[in-house]
Amino acid sequence: MSEFDQLYSVVNDYALCAAIAASQPRLVYIAPSISGPVAEAIDNLLPEPTHRQ
DSSP states (O other), X not given: OOTTOXXXXXXXXXXXXXXXXXXXXXXXXXXSOOXXXXXXXXXXXXXXXXXXX
């Protein structure tokens, strides 16, 4: 079992960003707030949007 297999965890931003970067194929983030580094880690995980013309 990996360190990311738990349903609930209390972590700092560094550990949370590492878990986000390792998530495949989906991520569910539930929290009352989000820090800048965590938002950036989630943004890096998302695919680039496609634009219709």
